[in-house]
Amino acid sequence: MNNHEVGSLQEKLLVKDMMTCQVVTVPHDLTMEQVKALLGDMAITGAPVVDDKGRICGIVSMFDVLKALEENLLSLPVAGRMSTPVIVTTPDSTVAEAIALFRQHRFNRLPVVDGERVVGMLTPGDIVRKLANVLKLDLVEEAAGPQENRTILQWAEEFPVAAGEFGQAGEVSIAIKKKLQEAGLSPLVIKKAVIAAYEAEMNMVIHSHGGAFEVRMTPEGVLMTARDQGPGIEDVAKAMEEGFSTAPQNIRRMGFGAGMGLPNIKRSVDSLEITSRIGQGTEVKMVIHFQDGGLNENKTDHQ
Amino acid sequence: MKIKQIINELALEVIVPPRGDYEVQSGYTGDLLSQVVARADRDFIWITIQNHLNVIAVACLLNLAGVILAEGIEPIPEAVEKAREEGVCLLSSPEGSFELGGKLYQLFNVEVESCYT
Numbered sequence: 001m002n003n004h005e006v007g008s009l010q011e012k013l014l015v016k017d018m019m020t021c022q023v024v025t026v027p028h029d030l031t032m033e034q035v036k037a038l039l040g041d042m043a044i045t046g047a048p049v050v051d052d053k054g055r056i057c058g059i060v061s062m063f064d065v066l067k068a069l070e071e072n073l074l075s076l077p078v079a080g081r082m083s084t085p086v087i088v089t090t091p092d093s094t095v096a097e098a099i100a101l102f103r104q105h106r107f108n109r110l111p112v113v114d115g116e117r118v119v120g121m122l123t124p125g126d127i128v129r130k131l132a133n134v135l136k137l138d139l140v141e142e143a144a145g146p147q148e149n150r151t152i153l154q155w156a157e158e159f160p161v162a163a164g165e166f167g168q169a170g171e172v173s174i175a176i177k178k179k180l181q182e183a184g185l186s187p188l189v190i191k192k193a194v195i196a197a198y199e200a201e202m203n204m205v206i207h208s209h210g211g212a213f214e215v216r217m218t219p220e221g222v223l224m225t226a227r228d229q230g231p232g233i234e235d236v237a238k239a240m241e242e243g244f245s246t247a248p249q250n251i252r253r254m255g256f257g258a259g260m261g262l263p264n265i266k267r268s269v270d271s272l273e274i275t276s277r278i279g280q281g282t283e284v285k286m287v288i289h290f291q292d293g294g295l296n297e298n299k300t301d302h303q
Numbered sequence: 304m305k306i307k308q309i310i311n312e313l314a315l316e317v318i319v320p321p322r323g324d325y326e327v328q329s330g331y332t333g334d335l336l337s338q339v340v341a342r343a344d345r346d347f348i349w350i351t352i353q354n355h356l357n358v359i360a361v362a363c364l365l366n367l368a369g370v371i372l373a374e375g376i377e378p379i380p381e382a383v384e385k386a387r388e389e390g391v392c393l394l395s396s397p398e399g400s401f402e403l404g405g406k407l408y409q410l411f412n413v414e415v416e417s418c419y420t
């Protein structure tokens with residue numbers, strides 16, 4: 001599944017397909033004390049507030065409760081402490097539209113309203129779970145806490161790499177870049193991963209008899225392994241030196257053979273292990289650990 | 304400096320147009336691919352005389368702002384196609400890397416100076 005397909009999926013799937021229908025609403029005349037008890041009892045972190053006629057008039061979260069607690073104002077009615085106006089979505093909005101709202105406003109729940117009546121609730125977690133379901137991916141939820149709605153999908157994929165195929169060279173790295181973007185990783189993590197992937201892929205194309213490139217996404221980081229079928233590296237320490245290259249002349253004319261590939265990998269990854277046996281093959285294992293969850297902070301690319 | 308301003312000021316031939324008029328951060332000149340991978344960065348414009356598919360792959364992977372083929376090099380059709388596919392802005396000029404780099408550097412410097420005056 002490529003970027004484009006996920007994009008069109010977001011256009012096709014509707015909010016009503018993934019929202020939670022059982023919504024707890026808070027009557028506007030409850031005190032913050034009562035809201036605290038209600039949220040606690042229902043084990044939720046926030047809820048829409050409705051007026052006498054059941055129309056949505058605000059949204060209140062545990063955060064508002066904490067603030068009221070701090071200021072010793074738990075006895076006040078929720079009407080004066082809730083957030084207004086509420087940003088809402090509708091059952092027939094597309095998921096793409098909902099995602100845009102989450103991006104824009106940086107909140108974690110979006111009431112779904114039909115007219116002024118609350119008919120559901122949508123969180124980024126709902127969207128991720130539904131998409132994962134549709135895409136048949138395993139889902140690994142990160143530990144609850146301030147990042148309760150941030151999730152990383154766990155997956156692995158293997159790409160064949162053919163020797164001497166300059167016509168396709170870079171294809172694997174470009175495919176990997178797209179997968180990492182889809183996964184929502186931060187630009188820095190993606191940059192490191194694609195540099196390492198590109199150099200390892202080109203080394204397989206130029207110096208080996210071909211092999212396979214495996215990418216594995218875990219909640220902790222990106223693991224990439226390039227395995228080829230030989231001829232192997234005689235002296236790995238020497239190969240790691242900047243400027244060392246055995247690239248033949250015709251390849252150097254194309255701009256390869258600076259002897260910078262392995263050093264570039266070394267700089268980009270947190271851990272690099274090269275195992276090589278002459279006549280058997282080389283395995284290059286690269287790991288990039290996530291800091292801060294490794295997820296994107298909303299940066300867009302012009303490509 | 305905006306990409307379209309660079310195209311105008313250096314009178315570059317546009318082979319694959321930029322997707323929008325985005326900001327270019329800086330530039331890099333080089334024909335050794337791994338050196339470019341090490342030194343160039345997101346939103347850099349890259350001047351080179353290399354003419355094959357990997358040029359586009361590198362530009363795409365690094366999110367470069369564009370590639371300028373120097374010395375009047377005509378890109379191979381596969382590279383043009385790939386650039387189009389990946390949204391890589393591809394430009395060319397009859398001038399050499401030295402001249403292009405010099406002019407580009409000048410442009411960026413004028414912009415920096417105008418911020419202070």
Ligand SMILES: Nc1ncnc2c1ncn2[C@@H]1O[C@H](COP(=O)(O)OP(=O)(O)OP(=O)(O)O)[C@@H](O)[C@H]1O
Binds near residue numbers: 206207233262
């Ligand atoms: N998968 C591999 N199989 C066999 N030899 C390899 C492999 N990868 C690297 N080497 C050896 O290690 C050397 C150094 O690799 P490195 O990527 O640093 O530079 P390069 O590929 O020669 O040039 P550049 O990457 O700058 O274009 C290569 O020239 C080659 O001799």
Ligand SMILES: [Mg+2]
Binds near residue numbers: 199257260261262337
């Ligand atoms: Mg190399």
